[in-house]
Amino acid sequence: MKKEQDKILGKVTGSEYEFGFYTDIEQDSIGKGLNEDVIRQISARKKEPRFMLDFRLKAYRHWLTMEMPRWAKLNIPDIDYQDFIYYSAPKRKKKPKSMDEVDPELIETFNKLGIPLEEQKHLAGVAVDAVMDSVSVKTTFKETLAELGIIFCSFSEAVREHPDLVKKYMGSVVPYTDNYFAALNSAVFSDGSFCYIPKGVRCPMELSTYFRINAANTGQFERTLIVAEDSSYVSYMEGCTAPQRDENQLHAAIVEIVAMDNAHVKYATVQNWYPGDKEGKGGIYNFVTKRGICKGDNSKISWAQVETGSAITWKYPGCILKGNNSTGEFYSVAVTNNQQQADTGTKMIHIGKNTKSVIVSKGISAGRSNNSYRGLVKVLRGAENARNFSQCDSLLLGDKCGAHTFPYIETDNSTAIVEHEATTSKIGEDQIFYCNQRGISTEDAIGLIVNGYAKEVLNKLPMEFAVEAQKLLQISLEGSVG
Amino acid sequence: MSTVKEKKDIKGYLADLFQNNRDLIDSGSSPPLNRHREKALSLFRKLGLPSRKSENYRYAPLGDLFEKEFAHSFNVKKVSFNIHDIFKCDIPDLDTNLILLVNGKYYNSENPLREIDGGIVVGSMAKAATEMPEIFEKYYNSMAGDTGDGLVAMNTAFAQDGVFIYIPKGSVLKKPLQVVNIMIHETDLMAQHRNLIIAEENSSARVVVCDHTLSANSFLSNNVTEIFAAPRAYFSMCKIQNEHNGSAQVSHTFVKQQRESNVFTNTISLHGGFIRNNVFARLDDEGCENHTLGLYLTDKKQYIDNYVKIDHAQPGCHSNQLFKGVLDDQASGSFNGIILVRENAQKTNAYQANNNILLTDDARINSRPQLEIYADDVKCSHGSTVGQLDQNALFYMRSRGIPEREARLLLMYAFAYEVIGRIDVKPLRNRIDDLVNKRLRGELSRCNNCVMSCG
Numbered sequence: 001m002k003k004e005q006d007k008i009l010g011k012v013t014g015s016e017y018e019f020g021f022y023t024d025i026e027q028d029s030i031g032k033g034l035n036e037d038v039i040r041q042i043s044a045r046k047k048e049p050r051f052m053l054d055f056r057l058k059a060y061r062h063w064l065t066m067e068m069p070r071w072a073k074l075n076i077p078d079i080d081y082q083d084f085i086y087y088s089a090p091k092r093k094k095k096p097k098s099m100d101e102v103d104p105e106l107i108e109t110f111n112k113l114g115i116p117l118e119e120q121k122h123l124a125g126v127a128v129d130a131v132m133d134s135v136s137v138k139t140t141f142k143e144t145l146a147e148l149g150i151i152f153c154s155f156s157e158a159v160r161e162h163p164d165l166v167k168k169y170m171g172s173v174v175p176y177t178d179n180y181f182a183a184l185n186s187a188v189f190s191d192g193s194f195c196y197i198p199k200g201v202r203c204p205m206e207l208s209t210y211f212r213i214n215a216a217n218t219g220q221f222e223r224t225l226i227v228a229e230d231s232s233y234v235s236y237m238e239g240c241t242a243p244q245r246d247e248n249q250l251h252a253a254i255v256e257i258v259a260m261d262n263a264h265v266k267y268a269t270v271q272n273w274y275p276g277d278k279e280g281k282g283g284i285y286n287f288v289t290k291r292g293i294c295k296g297d298n299s300k301i302s303w304a305q306v307e308t309g310s311a312i313t314w315k316y317p318g319c320i321l322k323g324n325n326s327t328g329e330f331y332s333v334a335v336t337n338n339q340q341q342a343d344t345g346t347k348m349i350h351i352g353k354n355t356k357s358v359i360v361s362k363g364i365s366a367g368r369s370n371n372s373y374r375g376l377v378k379v380l381r382g383a384e385n386a387r388n389f390s391q392c393d394s395l396l397l398g399d400k401c402g403a404h405t406f407p408y409i410e411t412d413n414s415t416a417i418v419e420h421e422a423t424t425s426k427i428g429e430d431q432i433f434y435c436n437q438r439g440i441s442t443e444d445a446i447g448l449i450v451n452g453y454a455k456e457v458l459n460k461l462p463m464e465f466a467v468e469a470q471k472l473l474q475i476s477l478e479g480s481v482g
Numbered sequence: 483m484s485t486v487k488e489k490k491d492i493k494g495y496l497a498d499l500f501q502n503n504r505d506l507i508d509s510g511s512s513p514p515l516n517r518h519r520e521k522a523l524s525l526f527r528k529l530g531l532p533s534r535k536s537e538n539y540r541y542a543p544l545g546d547l548f549e550k551e552f553a554h555s556f557n558v559k560k561v562s563f564n565i566h567d568i569f570k571c572d573i574p575d576l577d578t579n580l581i582l583l584v585n586g587k588y589y590n591s592e593n594p595l596r597e598i599d600g601g602i603v604v605g606s607m608a609k610a611a612t613e614m615p616e617i618f619e620k621y622y623n624s625m626a627g628d629t630g631d632g633l634v635a636m637n638t639a640f641a642q643d644g645v646f647i648y649i650p651k652g653s654v655l656k657k658p659l660q661v662v663n664i665m666i667h668e669t670d671l672m673a674q675h676r677n678l679i680i681a682e683e684n685s686s687a688r689v690v691v692c693d694h695t696l697s698a699n700s701f702l703s704n705n706v707t708e709i710f711a712a713p714r715a716y717f718s719m720c721k722i723q724n725e726h727n728g729s730a731q732v733s734h735t736f737v738k739q740q741r742e743s744n745v746f747t748n749t750i751s752l753h754g755g756f757i758r759n760n761v762f763a764r765l766d767d768e769g770c771e772n773h774t775l776g777l778y779l780t781d782k783k784q785y786i787d788n789y790v791k792i793d794h795a796q797p798g799c800h801s802n803q804l805f806k807g808v809l810d811d812q813a814s815g816s817f818n819g820i821i822l823v824r825e826n827a828q829k830t831n832a833y834q835a836n837n838n839i840l841l842t843d844d845a846r847i848n849s850r851p852q853l854e855i856y857a858d859d860v861k862c863s864h865g866s867t868v869g870q871l872d873q874n875a876l877f878y879m880r881s882r883g884i885p886e887r888e889a890r891l892l893l894m895y896a897f898a899y900e901v902i903g904r905i906d907v908k909p910l911r912n913r914i915d916d917l918v919n920k921r922l923r924g925e926l927s928r929c930n931n932c933v934m935s936c937g
Contacts, residue, residue, distance in 0.1 A: 071537070379868075381843060396858035399828070409849040411868040414840035418868040420851065426858045 030087040036060065039187055042087045046156050046191075049163055059176035059186030066180045072343040073372045073404055074312055079285070084250055086188045086221070145203075150234075151196040152207055155223055158194035165196055169227050173256040173293045173320070181252040181287040181314075185221045189254070192222035197232040197263075206462050208237035224255040228263035230296065235266040235462055249274075251310075252287045261296030261323065266304070268461050270469050273309035278367075280339025283311025290317035294326030294352075302329035303346065304460040306469040311340060316374065318347030321355035321383075328357040331457040335473065336369035336401070345375035345392075345406075350383035350416070361392035362454050365401035372404040379416040386416040394424040395453055492548050493530045497523060499554070500639055506556040510587075511642035514611035515676075518623055522638035529632035538631070541816035541848045542758055542787045547730050552672035552702060556642070578660035578690065579604065585665055586675035586703065587643045595646070600653035602687070603646070607676055610646035617648060621680055625708050625736040631760070634734050637706045641676035644705070647689070648680050649715075655687040658907050665703065665729065666696040677707040681715035681743075690910055691721040693731065693754075700755075701729040708736045711743035713767070718746035720905055722914065723754050727782055730756035741767035748905055750914055751778040751786050752921050758787040765792070765799040772801040777901040779921050781810035791820040794827040803834040806901050808894055808922070809845035816848040821862055823855045830857065834864035839871065839897060894922050 030041050039060055043053040068079070145152050151162060159166050176186035197203055228234055238255075251273070259265050267290075276283025286309075292301035303317040319328030330346040348357040357377065365371040373392045394403035405422045427449050435445035451458075454473060458466050500507070500523055508516045531548060532539040579598055582589040588606035595605035595613055603610070611618045626634050645661050665671065681687060695701055711717050725731060731754055737745050751757050763772050778786045792801045803819050821832040838847045851864040871893045879889035898918050905911040 394853075394855070396855070396860075399858045400825070401858070402854070402856040404855060405851075405853040405864070407849075407851060407866065409866055409868060410846070411838070411840065411848070412846045414843050414845060414870060416840070416868060417870070418866075420849075420864075420866040422851075422853060422864050424853060424855050424860060424862040426860075 030085065032085050033082045034060075034084070034086055034188065038086055042188060042190070045087065046159075048156070048159055051163070051167060052159055055171070055176070056187050056189075059183050060188075062177055063180070063183035063187055066183055069180055072314055072374070073370065073406070074314060074341045074343050076285070076312060079250065081184075087190055144205075148201050148204070149198040150201060150203055151194065153194055155189070155192040155194050155225065158225075162194070162196070165227065166194070166225070169225055169256065169258055170223075171256075173258060173291045174254050174289050179289060182254055182289045185223060185252045185254045185289070189221040189223040192224045192253070194224070195226040195234065195236065197226075197228045197234045199229040200231045201229075202232065203234040206235050206237055220249075220251050220253070222253045224253070226255075226257045226265060226267070228257075228259045228265050228299075230260045231262040232260075233264045235268070237268045237462055238270075249284045250287070251284050253289070255288070255290040255317070257292030257301055259292065259294050259296065259299035259301050259323075259326075262298045263296060264300045265292065266302050266462070267292070267317075269303075269305040269307075270461075271305065271307045271309050271313075274311075275309050275338065275340045276311040278338045280311065283340070284309065286310035286313045286315060288313075288315040290315065291320065291347075292318070292328070293320040294323050294328065294355075296326075297323040297352070298325045299323050300327040300329070302327075302331070302460070304329075304331040304457065305333070305344075306454075306457070306461070306473070307332065307334040307342060307344060308473065310342075313340075313342040313344050315344045316347055318349065318376075319357065320349045320351065321357065321386075322351045323355075324352040325354045326352055327355070329460075330357075330359045330361070330375075331460040332361045333364070333454045333457045333469075333473070334361070334371055334373075335364045336366070336371040338367040338369060340367075340369040340371075342370070343372045343374055345373045347376040348378070348388060350377075350379045350386040350388070353382070353384045353386075355383055355386050357386075357388045359388070359390035359392070360456055361390075362457055363392070363394040363403055364397065364450065364453070365394065365403050366397040368400045370402040370404070372406060373422075374406040374408075376408040376410070377418055377420070378408075378410045379413050379418065381412045383413050384415045386413060386418075388416075388418045388420075390418075390420040392420075392422045393453070394422070395450070396424065396426045493527070496531075496548065496636065497527055503554065503556050507640065507642060510556055510608075512608040512612045514615060514618055514622070515608060515642070518627075519639050522623075522627075522635045526632050526635040526639055529630065529635055531632050531636075538789060538818065540850075541818075543756075543785060544758075547702060547756060548672075550670060550700065550702070553667065553669045554672055578658050581605075581645055581659060581661045583643075583645060583661065583663045583675060585667060585671060586641070586663075586673035586705070588645070589664075599656065601650045602653050602655055603648040603650075604659060605646055607644040607646045607678060608642060610648070610678075614648065617680060618678070621708065621710055622678055623708075625710075625738055625762070625764070626706050626734070629734075629736075629762075631734070633704055633732055634706055637674045637676060637704050637734070640674045640704075641706065644675035644677045646678050647687070649682060649685040649687045649717075651682040651712075652684045653682070653687075654685065658688040658690050658910070661689060661691045663691065663693045663703075663705075664696055665694070665701040665725065667699055667701070668697070670700045670702075672702040672704075674704045674706075676705065679707065679709045679717070679719075681709070681711045681717045683712045684714045685712070686716040688718045688907055689720070690907065691719060693721070693723045693725050695725040695729050698726065698728065701725065701731075703730070704732045706734045706736070709738070709745065711737070711739045711745050713741040713743060715740075715743045716746075717744070718906055719748070720907065720910060720914075721747070721749045722917075723749065723751040723757055724917075725754040727753060727755040727784060729754055732758045732760075734760045735762070737761070737763040737772070739763065739765050739767070739770040739772060742769040742771075743767075744771040744773075746773045746775075746904075746906070748773075748775040748901065749777075749788070750901075750918075751776070751780070752917060754784065754786075756785045758789070760789045762791050763793065763801070765794050765796060765801065767796050768798045770796070770799040772799070773904070774801070774803045775901050775904055776805040776807075777898055777918070778805075778807040778809075778815060779898065779918065780807070780813035780815060781924075782813065783811070784813045784815075786813070786815040787818075788816075789818045791822065792832065794821070794823045794830045794832060796824075797826060797828045797830065799827065800831045801833070803836075804901060804904075805836045806838070806897060807847070808839045808841065808897065809847055810841040812842075812844040814846045816850070817866075818850045818852075819864070820852045820854060821864065823853075823857050823860050823862065825856045827857050828859040830860040830862065832860070832862045834862075836866040837897070838866075838868045839894065840868060841870075891919075891922055895919060898922070 273284040363371040594609040817836045
């Protein structure tokens, strides 16, 4: 019994990365290395206004004074920042006016990803702003959104067409001084998405962007900014898969969310970048700064993430609960396998009165991986009646992996109620036995238990994503199981 | 920049202090202890004082504690007082074997090392180091020596004396031992003492430690205790910290447990301006049991910091951490607990809980309950809460005619009792019960007969 279970677990956790493919598209890149000239070139090629260049240079100069953070429970090899290409864009002779003009290979890539742009328009009702190595290639549903006054475009387009909005909000949640990777991103960011929901508008569809790292040796530095005005609502999805590659690739993104009075922003991520092979060779370094601010009263920001990829993940989506009665939510499933390392969690900063936050984090570690939850709940003095509930569970599959929990709770107010609980366990033999007894094979039982364990979080994902996430969980862990 | 410079200075200052007083330190101690000093000093020079940048001392405002002008206890002249005067206030029904430390020095020069029932040896550390060299050499600094904490290294360099307890194989200590640490001096004083406790196979002993201050000067004590529990030994230590609020204490307790041993520590912090308690327990063989508990009731501007690390190095061990606290006025505190389950420590059961009640808006608490797990067949859980008294429970009691103040006290008392109830010496439990009750009522519980009106 035990042996069979081990065998199945071995099979389950030994499965290889499925989305490893590489599309050959002509790239237009700036040479390797990073210095002020490279930044000027990036800015020039993107035809950016002066204020952007100044912002980039300020960030770069600040970055030079900073040191790589070492506090996370991660074993990060030394990174040579001069060894990356900081800008690479698919070469275009002219702007495609219809699908026919889009590079067929690019369409093929999307097809492999399961997002045929044309069909998706009709079937899923999802507007996809596809970021293919830094430059937004195709934006759909723009017209429909424009009618409502919603701006949904690539970041570079926003810089050109809505400089006032960008100027006002960019860096207001994650300033370039925030941390090492935020500074790096601010200096060299290539592209990303910009989303603006005007007052009182409820975005009728799920907005989504597929980020994809494609060219060899390019760090992808996107930057996303979402601004939700009073009483607006938007649900935003971001999903990633990456081609198989031997050299480690650097990814340092920034996501900023601003929610005004009564606004509600949902941000969902599925991250499945190449995690490296079984020996830990290759794989993406994922150092991301994501933060939302509930600026107005009664606003709400919720993060949902499924993290299955990347060799190293360093990511703490957080909420600053500044408005009274605002709410922050964080739901996360993090899966690590083989040699993957993840140090992920959230930050909930309670500033306003009657602010609430919920943290549900489910870690699953397998192989020789290390999976850490690191979260901060901070209640400031003025945050009367702040309420937090945190739950972080770890599931260990195999005896060589590690699961760690590092919660930080800082309470400065007597009316606050802060709760944290965590458990660590493995799949019990009695659970498997119970399933077997009812005619469910061990293989199915493990799949069932893992999915059930993560269900609480998967339920928080938008429908379209939940299916993909479930599939990813199975790919990352279950292999032939389930 | 200026703060950084000062920090450097303080490290150099302490190292110079050691060099300049080397003769005094040595002559007030004994050669076996003196042999460890050089190495410890160079370790201290390397590590320095822990700063806020180190994760373990992240919340502790250690800052200027060591920068004050202190006299040092290298050759403090003997203070004379009637021992019974001091202890009128302490545990009346508790029949104990008493050990007294004054400013970190063993206080009974006529009989520095004595044998009590069953061959149990208690007495001065400095004396024991020369009288029982094999035991001393085997254990002294064997756990504390390789720590990364500069304060421990500093203690090893400076400590001249302390308490030594040796419980031989199979001995059972019926009466608890009571260790009383007294700080009394005409000027502000810094003292560092070092304890060593060895519990041999199948032995059993209980120790009560009380910390007191008897003069209004400010005190700083930095003490280290090493506890070694051999197979199937039972050892329990209950510590009551009741110093005045002008005092600061940093205590480090190292525990090493062998097969099926059981170690129980309970720290009750009532008064003291700055308290930092570090407990490191290594469960080094199968079937060990460890209970680390703490209760802190603080008010005014007190700061209390508990740091616990339980290291499950071998399979089948059980550990339990429970820390509860009530913080009033501008009191602040932090709890930092780590359960480390090493790779082969399968079948580990480890629990950790930290519950806090904040009574005012100015009180603050930081809690970091952490798990680090490298084995899969384990049951580990932790929980941490910060909150207030249960409004429903309060309402329930008030609806039955219990005044609000009384109802609050009852709830706080019940909250604290979970820790007090675990004390295994009955008279002591009753006494602490009483102290806690008074403490919560705001009646001076520090010492009923205390001459000082401190705080």
